[in-house]
Amino acid sequence: MLRDDLTASLRVALAEAGVEPPAAIGLERPARREHGDWSSNVVMATAKGAGWNPRELAAEVVATIAAAPPRHVEAVEVAGPGFVNFRLAPTWLHDVLVDVVTRGEGGYARHEFGAGRKVNVEFVSVNPTGPLHAGHARGAVFGDALARLLERCGHEVHREYYINDRGTQLAAFGASIAARRAGDEVPEGGYQGDYVAEWAAEMADGDDATEWGYARALADQREVLARLGVEFATWFSERTMIASGAIDATLADLRERGVVYEDGGATWLRSSDYGDDKDRVLVRSDGEPTYLLPDIAYHRDKLRRGWEHLIDVWGADHHGYVPRMRAALHALGVDPAAFEVAINQLVKLERGGEEVRLSKRTGDIIELRALLDEVGADAVRLVFLLQSIDSRQTVDLDVITTKSMDNPVFYVQYAHARIASIGRKVAEAGVTRAPLAAVDLSLLVHERELDVLRSLAELPDVVAAACADRAPHRITTWVRELAGRFHGFYHDCYVLGDVPAELTQARLWLVESSRVGLLIGLGLLGVSAPDSM
């Protein structure tokens, strides 16, 4: 590995100067091309402690490395306050190309640091009381893309959906369906959405409104999620834990551990002993469990099924719920580090700059189904994977639906379509791609070509960081960059036409490496790679 060669050379040079090399040698791609291909700040980080002037130490290190430079290195320089900058021959990027196409879509930028880790990712988990709205797509595509990243990094991943099919919300929904069926207004606290009346009209006489409505809502959600490309291995029903006794068993477990007490007729969890602001009710004074107790039982169940690390994807409106859940699991003897919550800030929907409020209860909802009808799953996925979930996202439905020029999905997919088009043209021209070993990649020296390869060189690091930081949007950023660089290459560097045959061959392999990179990136996002547009 090139990087290992560079860090090794730095380590040796530091030791030769009498400086103890640190465990981790900083090595990065400089933001500016004139600072070389790789740069290390290790001298600045160590000079002071070793009693050296940073620039003098850097000069020593550079002299040592220059005397016996690692493969591909053309020049080593001291720069700025003590950076050690490496200038490499383009051959290092040709090695990257070979690496990409030999490992291929399945192997390049794949990691094993998650091997042996069993991770359960629970996301969406919307109440079965209505259709999914446009805002729900954010958590859905985030959770799915995160799962894809975890898988690519070696984890064993299980996607799961928790169905809250018991309790006051479902009862209110059933009452609303029944009222609409009877031609009445929905009761106080019921669901006002138009869909309630529409669904009620589908119901057969004699059906139980709550059960029928529950099944109707769940089927609707499953179908829409499937259209979005999101599939769950487990749809976990809260009710099944009543039948299985899991809720009672969880309460008994908590009691045994002495973290439960009775007060005012209710049963409380001593969550404040575990970092929560206050104690929480597990069983109301009317004997009904709160939402919390079954949820604790559910998380306990996930762990008992063998998933050692739990990731929940929640909306920001549930953020305050995190400490009590973590406290409950801690109280059950679970390592708090095994429970992780990814909070996505809420989506603000607009129509031509006017905010659209989303509420199932007041009835003003933009159904995810309608959004999929208009723009398709690829556009929806990419839009909701554009930015960090830590910041609020504003989506203008007019922009996304009518002027899709604003939607980067076309830009990215067009790059793949162009690659496919080149393939067709090449076939028409009767040109065949020679085996990689027979092709002279050293002909690839155009800046446009090298830029594509530089992007590909970064993909493994980008994937690892995106996974570790739970930040799938970094893959989107990377794919957009690669697509942009490919468009630049396509514009300036013809593969066919007035090009020497040897260069055509080299460029065909560059195109192939781009294709592999796009497929990996788009695959992680769950966005398709069309052959034509």
Added chain:
RNA sequence: GCCCCCGUAGCUCAGUGGAUAGAGCACCUCUCUCCUAAAGAGGAUGCGUAGGUUCGAUUCCUACCGGGGGCACCA
């Protein structure tokens, strides 16, 4: 009041403990006899404020200001 997230270009957002902070949109110009112009090239402005840590802070910490969300025997 307490807790969480955010504050970067006119707008929507990337970005990093480092050396001159990027992209898209919008605006103005260019580029198709050649692999799809859904493309490419050129053009301006910016890290909310004040301290601190550090060789170095837009990035980490604190306070303040501004925006969003949450503080139930609802879920």
